[in-house]
Structures are given as structure tokens and as C-alpha cells.
Amino acid sequence: SQKIEQNSEALNIQEGKTATLTCNYTNYSPAYLQWYRQDPGRGPVFLLLIRENEKEKRKERLKVTFDTTLKQSLFHITASQPADSATYLCALDIVGGFKTIFGAGTRLFVKA
Amino acid sequence: DADVTQTPRNRITKTGKRIMLECSQTKGHDRMYWYRQDPGLGLRLIYYSFDVKDINKGEISDGYSVSRQAQAKFSLSLESAIPNQTALYFCATSDPERGEETQYFGPGTRLLVL
Numbered sequence: 349s350q351k352i353e354q355n356s357e358a359l360n361i362q363e364g365k366t367a368t369l370t371c372n373y374t375n376y377s378p379a380y381l382q383w384y385r386q387d388p389g390r391g392p393v394f395l396l397l398i399r400e401n402e403k404e405k406r407k408e409r410l411k412v413t414f415d416t417t418l419k420q421s422l423f424h425i426t427a428s429q430p431a432d433s434a435t436y437l438c439a440l441d442i443v444g445g446f447k448t449i450f451g452a453g454t455r456l457f458v459k460a
Numbered sequence: 461d462a463d464v465t466q467t468p469r470n471r472i473t474k475t476g477k478r479i480m481l482e483c484s485q486t487k488g489h490d491r492m493y494w495y496r497q498d499p500g501l502g503l504r505l506i507y508y509s510f511d512v513k514d515i516n517k518g519e520i521s522d523g524y525s526v527s528r529q530a531q532a533k534f535s536l537s538l539e540s541a542i543p544n545q546t547a548l549y550f551c552a553t554s555d556p557e558r559g560e561e562t563q564y565f566g567p568g569t570r571l572l573v574l
Binding site: 356380382389390391392393394397437439441446447448450451452453 | 464493495500501502503505508510516518548550552554561562563564565566567568570
């Protein structure tokens with residue numbers, strides 16, 4: 349079956365450290381992968397998109413890697429801040445597909 | 461003003477009632493989506509529409525129907541609400557044909573079916 353898996357356990361880190369979140373998928377041929385941020389009771393907000401032929405994408409303190417051999421994406425937040433505390437969702441669009449498949453998300457807590 | 465709006469933001473209803481959730485967008489996108497979100501399950505697609513004349517079922521369409529009244533409006537109906545339809549509902553838009561592959565979400569509707 350086709351699955352997208354994110355660590356269901358919350359990630360707790362200290363302010364200033366780098367947070368690394370993982371997204372694994374099976375049985376998909378991805379066209380691109382996206383990361384979204386979701387705050388409690390609010391809609392997801394787009395952060396970064398990386399295409400299947402790209403290895404890495406950066407935006408300010410955010411970095412995404414995409415390894416189609418390992419079927420894995422890593423999402424990094426450097427110099428993390430308490431304001432980065434949220435749930436982060438990965439989402440996959442497959443080649444020839446017409447919809448986006450979302451993971452369940454990983455909750456990040458950054459302690460001051 | 462928000463690009464994607466949803467009404468109502470919160471709704472409590474009883475089993476068997478018909479309710480409608482509404483979504484409007486000002487982004488000019490052709491594609492619109494309805495998702496539900498349950499704890500631990502992530503976002504699941506209910507219906508999607510690529511233009512006014514196009515409606516497609518998602519992975520969990522049973523018990524739901526939709527109407528695309530205009531490019532900017534996409535409504536979700538629960539014909540006879542049941543308690544397991546209690547969830548957070550999101551509308552979203554995108555337009556990959558114009559390079560807007562990302563999805564823009566509304567603020568959500570929290571629905572409780574008693």
C-alpha cells in the first residue's frame with residue numbers, strides 16, 4: 349500500500365538547537381514534496397517545495413533534503429526558537445497524479 | 461483579507477441533520493479541495509474540483525456531497541450528519557497550471573455532531 353510516514357511522537361528541543369523532522373514514503377513516484385506548518389486550530393501554511401530532481405532547498409533558517417533512493421525527506425530548522433513550535437506536515441504529489449497526499453504531521457516543541 | 465475563507469468557523473449539530481460548509485477564495489485558482497482532519501490521521505481528501513464543471517471523489521467521500529457554484533466557491537454538504545463526522549474541515553486551493561502547486565488553506569471549520 350502507499351504510505352507517507354512522519355514520526356508521530358512529538359519532538360522536544362532546546363532553543364538554539366537544530367530541529368530535524370523526517371518524512372518517509374513508500375510505493376510512490378514523487379513529482380515533488382512539500383512541507384507545511386500548522387498551528388493548533390488553524391489551516392496548514394506552505395513552507396517549502398522540493399522537486400524530485402533536487403537534492404536540497406533552503407529558505408532562511410529552513411532546509412529540506414529529498415532522497416528519492418531512500419524515499420525520504422528531512423526538514424531542518426536551524427537556530428530554533430519557541431515561535432517555531434507547531435506541527436509540521438509533509439505532503440507528496442506523485443507523477444501523473446492529481447492530488448496531494450499528506451502525512452499525519454510531527455509536533456515540534458522548542459523550549460526557551 | 462484572507463485569500464481563502466470558510467463559514468461557519470464552528471458548528472454543533474445533531475445526528476441526522478443536513479448541514480453545509482462553505483468556502484470562498486479570492487486567489488483566482490481553478491482547483492479547490494475539501495479535507496477533513498482527525499487527530500493522528502492527518503488530512504484526508506473528501507472531494508476535489510479542477511474547475512466549475514469538474515467534481516471528483518477523494519478517499520473518503522461517502523456521506524458527503526459538494527457543489528462548485530463558481531470558480532471562487534466550493535461547498536461541502538453532509539446530507540445526514542453522524543457522530544463520526546465530527547472533525548476539523550479544511551478547504552484549500554491551488555493552481556499548478558499557473559505554477560501555484562502549493563495549496564492555500566482556509567482557517568477551518570470545527571464540526572461537532574451530537
